[in-house]
Amino acid sequence: MRSTTTSTIKRRDFLRVSALTSGGMLIGINFFSSCKPDAAPAVDISLLNFKDFNAYLRIAEDGYVTIFSPNPEIGQGVKTAMPMILAEELDVEWGKVIVEQGKLNTKDFDRQTAGGSQSIRQSWDTLRQTGATARQMLINAAAEKWGVDPATCTTSKGYILNAKGEKLDYGSVATEAAALEVPENVALKDPKDFTIIGTSAVNVDLDKIVTGKPLFGLDYKRDNMVYASVLRPPAFGQTLIKFDDTAAKAVNGVQQVLQFGDKIAVLASNTWAAFKGKNALQATWSDPADLESTEDHNRILTEILDGNRFDTRRDDGDIDKAFTEADQVLERTYHSPFLPHNCMEPMNFFAHVTEKGVELAGPIQTPESTARRVADLLGRDAADVSVEMTRQGGGFGRRLYSDIPLEAAEISDKSGLPVKVVYTREDDMSAGIYRPSVKYRIKASIKDGTVTGYHLKEAAINGNMYGLIPNFFPAAAIPNFRVSTANFQSKITTGAWRAPYTNFLGFAEQAFFDELAELLGKDPVELRIDLLEQAKNNLDDRIQYSPERMIETIRLVAEKGNWGKPPKGVFQGFAAYYSHNTYVAEVAEVMSKNGKPVVTKIIAAVDCGIVVNPTGARNQVQGGVLDGLGHAMYGDLRFINGKPQSNNFNTYRLIRIQETPQVEVHFVPSEESPTGLGEPGLPPAAAAVANAIKASTGQRVYDIPFFNSLQDIKTPS
Amino acid sequence: MAHFSLKINGETREVDVDQDTPLLWVLRDALNLVGTKYGCGIAQCGACTVHLDGNAVRSCTTTVSMVGQSEITTIEGLSEKGDHPLQKAWKEVDVPQCGYCQAGQIMTAAAFLKQNRTPSREDIRAAMHGNICRCAAYNRIEEAVALAAKNH
Ligand code: FES
Numbered sequence A: 001m002r003s004t005t006t007s008t009i010k011r012r013d014f015l016r017v018s019a020l021t022s023g024g025m026l027i028g029i030n031f032f033s034s035c036k037p038d039a040a041p042a043v044d045i046s047l048l049n050f051k052d053f054n055a056y057l058r059i060a061e062d063g064y065v066t067i068f069s070p071n072p073e074i075g076q077g078v079k080t081a082m083p084m085i086l087a088e089e090l091d092v093e094w095g096k097v098i099v100e101q102g103k104l105n106t107k108d109f110d111r112q113t114a115g116g117s118q119s120i121r122q123s124w125d126t127l128r129q130t131g132a133t134a135r136q137m138l139i140n141a142a143a144e145k146w147g148v149d150p151a152t153c154t155t156s157k158g159y160i161l162n163a164k165g166e167k168l169d170y171g172s173v174a175t176e177a178a179a180l181e182v183p184e185n186v187a188l189k190d191p192k193d194f195t196i197i198g199t200s201a202v203n204v205d206l207d208k209i210v211t212g213k214p215l216f217g218l219d220y221k222r223d224n225m226v227y228a229s230v231l232r233p234p235a236f237g238q239t240l241i242k243f244d245d246t247a248a249k250a251v252n253g254v255q256q257v258l259q260f261g262d263k264i265a266v267l268a269s270n271t272w273a274a275f276k277g278k279n280a281l282q283a284t285w286s287d288p289a290d291l292e293s294t295e296d297h298n299r300i301l302t303e304i305l306d307g308n309r310f311d312t313r314r315d316d317g318d319i320d321k322a323f324t325e326a327d328q329v330l331e332r333t334y335h336s337p338f339l340p341h342n343c344m345e346p347m348n349f350f351a352h353v354t355e356k357g358v359e360l361a362g363p364i365q366t367p368e369s370t371a372r373r374v375a376d377l378l379g380r381d382a383a384d385v386s387v388e389m390t391r392q393g394g395g396f397g398r399r400l401y402s403d404i405p406l407e408a409a410e411i412s413d414k415s416g417l418p419v420k421v422v423y424t425r426e427d428d429m430s431a432g433i434y435r436p437s438v439k440y441r442i443k444a445s446i447k448d449g450t451v452t453g454y455h456l457k458e459a460a461i462n463g464n465m466y467g468l469i470p471n472f473f474p475a476a477a478i479p480n481f482r483v484s485t486a487n488f489q490s491k492i493t494t495g496a497w498r499a500p501y502t503n504f505l506g507f508a509e510q511a512f513f514d515e516l517a518e519l520l521g522k523d524p525v526e527l528r529i530d531l532l533e534q535a536k537n538n539l540d541d542r543i544q545y546s547p548e549r550m551i552e553t554i555r556l557v558a559e560k561g562n563w564g565k566p567p568k569g570v571f572q573g574f575a576a577y578y579s580h581n582t583y584v585a586e587v588a589e590v591m592s593k594n595g596k597p598v599v600t601k602i603i604a605a606v607d608c609g610i611v612v613n614p615t616g617a618r619n620q621v622q623g624g625v626l627d628g629l630g631h632a633m634y635g636d637l638r639f640i641n642g643k644p645q646s647n648n649f650n651t652y653r654l655i656r657i658q659e660t661p662q663v664e665v666h667f668v669p670s671e672e673s674p675t676g677l678g679e680p681g682l683p684p685a686a687a688a689v690a691n692a693i694k695a696s697t698g699q700r701v702y703d704i705p706f707f708n709s710l711q712d713i714k715t716p717s
Numbered sequence B: 001m002a003h004f005s006l007k008i009n010g011e012t013r014e015v016d017v018d019q020d021t022p023l024l025w026v027l028r029d030a031l032n033l034v035g036t037k038y039g040c041g042i043a044q045c046g047a048c049t050v051h052l053d054g055n056a057v058r059s060c061t062t063t064v065s066m067v068g069q070s071e072i073t074t075i076e077g078l079s080e081k082g083d084h085p086l087q088k089a090w091k092e093v094d095v096p097q098c099g100y101c102q103a104g105q106i107m108t109a110a111a112f113l114k115q116n117r118t119p120s121r122e123d124i125r126a127a128m129h130g131n132i133c134r135c136a137a138y139n140r141i142e143e144a145v146a147l148a149a150k151n152h
């Protein structure tokens, strides 16, 4: 059943419809226009051609529907979920849908970015409207053929049905439909009638993945392509003085060695020769006096926290008065180290720069800005640059950055060859753009058994990554509230890492509330709910969360996780966090193994609005939770004199299967528009685990990684 | 350069490569069998796992000259139609996220299940511990190996 809500695609989001020469209908779509009110200028549709649309829907005469998914797939499942939404409103069988990865065309004016868990949230309306509009056009074409009123027709799984019981399949009227006017005010389905959304569809690339077909950037090949390995200064802050490439050039297969900036590229006929050639380079690097070490960072961040040169991000009530009048004050400091992204597929990119144009291909989360930056670097027109997006062996924020495609383009430009830059794991872990080290100091005041004041100070390396946090919980929940930030400018490059802003903040804050609950003699879940109840009365328009939805999520996890009633020998910890428009609450269970606390299970409750693809959604949450756990336990990249002290998995520990608890995921039933899932499972995980560790050993952990400092469970029950 | 005649997935393939070239790069660059993945190059992650005479080995640290007449099986040759019990289980459970580590996971599991047809959960976790999945699809890897063992 169609609901009475109707929807018109806004003029500039318009579909461009035309007939396929091979028969059938082709529709151009702008996935993101509807969410970027001021970014795209109004356009005259008659001037648009297909290049202007960032995705297409093709309905062929054989009835097969091809949906070109516009967004980069980094393992977050959008290549499956986005077409599901469109197919739902179009009313076709999922089995007749073929999904292909769309290419970036730089003339597109809308965003094609994977990041911030925004892909689904931002495209929801457009995808639904597009599917519904195409469906109406097919109905109109069939009605015309039959000579009946379109209003008497309906659809079912790829067929148009009329009142007489006749039916036509979509493919048989697709060509005619393409010639019709694009209708306005098409009806959208009532979410209750969804048949594809909310049912599980497996990853569309699954067959290829389990049989080893080429899919990823590292698998990408072109005729006459050479492989390039890049040597960079070993320490952040060093520069290249000179190098000797005699031994490198003697390696079988090495074709060229070239310098660009402070880096040296070795070009070879195969990957191994390129790696060997790079290792054979003899380079001399500068030795400046101000190279940074982790010890320096720790001292500097502590000095910042002890000082008073902060920017105030939010300031409610009178925080100083709250502390002066407090019965009790709790102050704690939390530390997190640098983290590399460690995508399983090491960084790589293909580039071929010729007079005709610049071809780029590989794993990238931001094809559009990458094309622009490459054009700038080479002094070319952005329209000369094309980007082919491969499947990506993980992103985690690392592939938001264009540094690797820029290297590939520069090397191809200098050598005149089609080049694929391939990083070794060591290169990958040493090349920077890390999640920066951060320290938080949180101080709360208690008066008459309630929390009256909360002051969070942040000392971070490099930019104000955490500028967005002040309007999250516990803002509005505590009357006197302040967030202050300050930073230290480092030579070590930093950037977004899965759940930026919140990946570590979620830990600090939610571990702090556990300790606050202990001090107040309150159950940690009850404390959160009390505070959220209070927040309901103090919401202003900057506040970015809904206390109601958070409370519901917390209640669900408390129920599913048997909060407060752990089985014998099990210790529980709780945390809840809102980020990236999604609400997540988690209960972690810890048991004793040889006296040490071991995480055996994590139960998560999630409110992400309508769940498009339940299997995919579960997978995302499981991955986020385990990523949070793994990095809290083991993540630690240290520096001595600017040089990373770990560069491969023998010196940098990632979570493995034997350290992995079962992760159980529950979704809050919802009819709200869907929000993202790639990130929100992560921020509460470390705190839920830390709080369970406290329950088991009595020890509070304040510093990531936890693993090295875990104490014994004293009285295993 | 040296000449090698390798038995791969039931065929004999001829290659001219340096003797110290890891089998991984021979497969990927010279023979275009790119299902075997590079993750670390130092036998720490398992992304490059292939079978030599049925045993799981890390192709990143196995040089081409070490292979000799051993039969090499890669993910492309694990089954003819992608219907090995593990491949079927992997699809049923919808294991992968980014998918990059999964060929290595499946190859490790395939060699393991040949040796242990009725593994416990602990056996599975011990056998799969050498394979890193950065997306942490571990719950489903465990489930899929158990399912394949059951359906074997
Ligand atoms: S690439 Fe061989 S074990 Fe990691």
Ligand code: FES
Pocket (backbone or CB within 6 Å): A075, A344, A393, A394, B096, B097, B098, B099, B100, B101, B102, B132, B133, B134, B135, B136, B137
């Ligand atoms: S699925 Fe991404 S590394 Fe395993």
